[in-house]
Amino acid sequence: MMKLRYFIPIVVAVAAMFTGCSSDDDARYLDNIQVSTSYVSLNKDGGNTSVTLTTSADWSIVESTVPKWLTISPMSGSAGETKLNFTAEAYAGRQAVVKVNCGGQTQEINIIQGVAEVSVATCKQVLEGPDSKTYRVTGTVTGIANTTYGNWYMDDGTGEIYIYGTLDKNGRDGQNNSIAAWGIEIGDEITVEGPKTTYNGTVELVNVTVLKVNKSLIKVDSLSSNAALPLEGGDVTAFVTCKGDGIGVEIPADAADWLFISAVTANSVTFRALPNAGGDRSTTVTFTTKSGSKSYTSQTTISQKGAILEVPVADFLAAEVGDTQFRITGIITELYTSDKQGKSFYLQDYSGKMLVYRAEGFIELGAKVGDVVTVVGKRGAYKDSPQMVSGTVEMIAYSVETVTIAQFREKADSKDTYYMISGIVSEATEDGTKNDLETYGNFNLTDETGSVYIYGVTEGWGGKKGTFGNLGVALGDRLTIVAYKTSYKGLVEGVGMFFSNQKTGE
Numbered sequence: 202m203m204k205l206r207y208f209i210p211i212v213v214a215v216a217a218m219f220t221g222c223s224s225d226d227d228a229r230y231l232d233n234i235q236v237s238t239s240y241v242s243l244n245k246d247g248g249n250t251s252v253t254l255t256t257s258a259d260w261s262i263v264e265s266t267v268p269k270w271l272t273i274s275p276m277s278g279s280a281g282e283t284k285l286n287f288t289a290e291a292y293a294g295r296q297a298v299v300k301v302n303c304g305g306q307t308q309e310i311n312i313i314q315g316v317a318e319v320s321v322a323t324c325k326q327v328l329e330g331p332d333s334k335t336y337r338v339t340g341t342v343t344g345i346a347n348t349t350y351g352n353w354y355m356d357d358g359t360g361e362i363y364i365y366g367t368l369d370k371n372g373r374d375g376q377n378n379s380i381a382a383w384g385i386e387i388g389d390e391i392t393v394e395g396p397k398t399t400y401n402g403t404v405e406l407v408n409v410t411v412l413k414v415n416k417s418l419i420k421v422d423s424l425s426s427n428a429a430l431p432l433e434g435g436d437v438t439a440f441v442t443c444k445g446d447g448i449g450v451e452i453p454a455d456a457a458d459w460l461f462i463s464a465v466t467a468n469s470v471t472f473r474a475l476p477n478a479g480g481d482r483s484t485t486v487t488f489t490t491k492s493g494s495k496s497y498t499s500q501t502t503i504s505q506k507g508a509i510l511e512v513p514v515a516d517f518l519a520a521e522v523g524d525t526q527f528r529i530t531g532i533i534t535e536l537y538t539s540d541k542q543g544k545s546f547y548l549q550d551y552s553g554k555m556l557v558y559r560a561e562g563f564i565e566l567g568a569k570v571g572d573v574v575t576v577v578g579k580r581g582a583y584k585d586s587p588q589m590v591s592g593t594v595e596m597i598a599y600s601v602e603t604v605t606i607a608q609f610r611e612k613a614d615s616k617d618t619y620y621m622i623s624g625i626v627s628e629a630t631e632d633g634t635k636n637d638l639e640t641y642g643n644f645n646l647t648d649e650t651g652s653v654y655i656y657g658v659t660e661g662w663g664g665k666k667g668t669f670g671n672l673g674v675a676l677g678d679r680l681t682i683v684a685y686k687t688s689y690k691g692l693v694e695g696v697g698m699f700f701s702n703q704k705t706g707e
Contacts, residue, residue: 232539233257233304236285238366240396240408245315247291252310254283260303268297271312289314296333311398311407319394325359328404332397336406338362339392339413341498342385351379355391364393365400366408379411388417388498417497418445419490429481429504430474436463438471439501445490456484460503472503480507480525481579509577513663515552518587520580527589529555530575530598531662532683532700533568548576548589551664551698556588563594571601571621571683571700573662601683607650610693612686621700623681624648626674633692638676642669646680646695656694658682664698677705 237253254260261277272288297312313333320326322336330336340357347353351367367379385391395409425438441448450470452460459482464471472486483504490497509526517527529548537545537556544559546568557563557576568574578592603621604612612620624646629636634654637643642658660668662683674680684697 233306234260234301234308236301236308236310238408239309240311240313240366241287242408243287243289243312243314245292247289249286249288251284251286254278254285254301256280256283256303258304260301263300263302263307266298266300268295270295271297271299273299285310287312313396323359324355324357324362327362327397327406328360330397332399335394335396337392337394337412338406339390341417341496342387342389342391343498345380345385345387348380349378351385353380353385355393363403363405364395364409365398365405367393368408368410383411383414384416385411385414386417386420387500388419390415390417390495390497417499418492419443419448419488419497419499421488421499421501424501424503429483429506432477432506432508434474434476434505436471436473437503438464438469439486439488440469441488441499442468443488443490445492445497447490449489451487451489453484453486456482459505460484460486474503474505477505477507480510480523480527481505482507483524513552514548514550514555517580517589518553518555522580522582524579526577526579528575528577528595529589530573532601532698533570533572533574534700535570546570548574549661549700551659551661551668556586557592558583558588558590560589560592560594566594566597568594568597571603572597573599573601573619573683605650606646606648606653609684609686609695610651610653614687616685616687616696619683619685619697621681621683622646622648622653622695622697623679624652626676626678626680627652628676629654631692633690637669638674639670640667642672642674644676646682654692654694655682655684655697656687656689657696658684659698661699669699672699672702674702675705679703 233256235255241250241252243250258280262273267273270289274286292314295314299310299312301308319335319337322338324338324340327336327338340355342353343356344354353364355362355364369379369382391411392413393406393409393411395406398405398407420442422440422442430437459475460472462470463473483502485500485502488499507525509528511528514529514531517529531548531550534547534549534554540559542559544563546557548555548557560576574597575595576589576592577595578589581588581590599619601619601621606622606624609620609622627645627647629643629645631654635643644655645652646655657666658669659666660671680702681700682697683700684695687694687696
């Protein structure tokens with residue numbers, strides 16, 4: 202395939218691509234404790250200000266971190282939302298870091314009083330400079346991470362820094378959609394002022410004040426269709442306004458094998474996508490122009506639908522984080538209680554267990570622990586732990602009822618109805634039965650209400666017969682399975698799938 206410069210003779214220097222940040226960067230929230238802002242600014246003439254603290258359990262401020270010149274009220278409290286008040290006498294220039302503990306987690310709140318000295322600097326100088334110092338920097342917006350809190354990336358040619366929090370035009374922070382208020386877009390040249398901090402190795406300017414916005418000389422006004430291109434491939438046109446000297450276009454290298462330019466006019470570029478045999482895919486195309494020595498950019502995202510890949514849990518866990526859609530069927534083993542929305546759970550099949558994070562339809566369908574469900578979603582991760590994100594519970598394949606063994610024995614025979622039963626693994630004694638804990642899983646399962654013969658157990662949903670020995674189940678263990686009821690020559694049997702096992706003595 203030809204490179205883009207052969208398609209567009211007026212192409213200028215191509216801008217570098219920038220990757221967006223993950224959702225974990227959007228709001229710096231811990232599971233047990235959250236603050237409306239982690240930076241508190243007090244007037245040099247004295248006074249007070251407040252932040253909102255939200256916790257899941259009792260909390261307290263670490264007294265040793267509170268300087269004598271600062272008063273905080275209250276110093277402790279219970280779960281819920283609390284307004285923390287910070288008060289100080291007049292003083293020009295001091296700071297502190299206050300710590301709040303809750304549920305084994307610690308949140309830091311940075312306190313600054315007085316007007317700090319401002320240093321005009323390049324991004325490189327900010328990267329190399331000390332924390333807590335206030336800088337004024339001018340650079341180009343290279344990526345927007347969160348529009349609500351105003352988190353974005355700035356690059357001035359000497360380096361790139363992360364802007365964490367942008368004050369709106371009234372000087373307020375947090376959930377004020379400051380990106381829209383200022384009309385900030387990728388490619389704009391922005392001058393900001395704010396204190397530097399370093400968070401997990403990332404250099405940031407926090408809660409910045411916007412001093413000037415120079416709009417980019419190139420802008421993608423719209424796409425001919427905002428919908429993703431179909432599996433079969435097709436064309437989409439980007440309509441562009443350019444006030445600079447020519448247009449440059451860059452398609453990232455990882456998309457060069459499926460997306461290329463098919464037509465160009467004075468104010469539009471048409472892209473063609475090839476047929477897609479894999480999962481969903483997308484890429485960010487960068488448009489550039491120049492005016493004198495300055496470069497300006499704009500970006501747009503082009504997406505294409507892909508096949509939904511039906512895989513076992515193990516293959517999903519081994520996949521890369523991305524936009525590919527996966528369909529997985531398994532048994533819900535437990536709820537993820539840290540999700541206050543109540544939409545998250547663990548899904549298990551014969552190959553492993555995975556977290557499904559905030560799946561749409563979970564509550565509406567009434568899914569519960571033990572049910573066999575089918576989910577569709579993307580491979581995501583949180584702190585390197587894999588999980589399904591942007592997912593949906595597509596269907597409840599089997600609604601599973603938890604019963605005693607006596608109740609199980611009374612159920613009608615049906616290979617399409619599953620029950621969850623638990624009991625002690627014991628030797629089968631009825632005529633026509635055999636014991637096998639090494640291959641197929643044949644034994645008696647006994648609880649306080651009775652016993653039933655288990656004729657075969659797979660390693661989990663979708664597992665093959667003859668692999669029961671891999672589970673390491675022994676006589677005397679307490680085993681839970683999801684099984685259907687059948688009968689053979691008057692012998693009541695359960696045929697099922699592994700759910701959980703508790704070893705003898707545990």
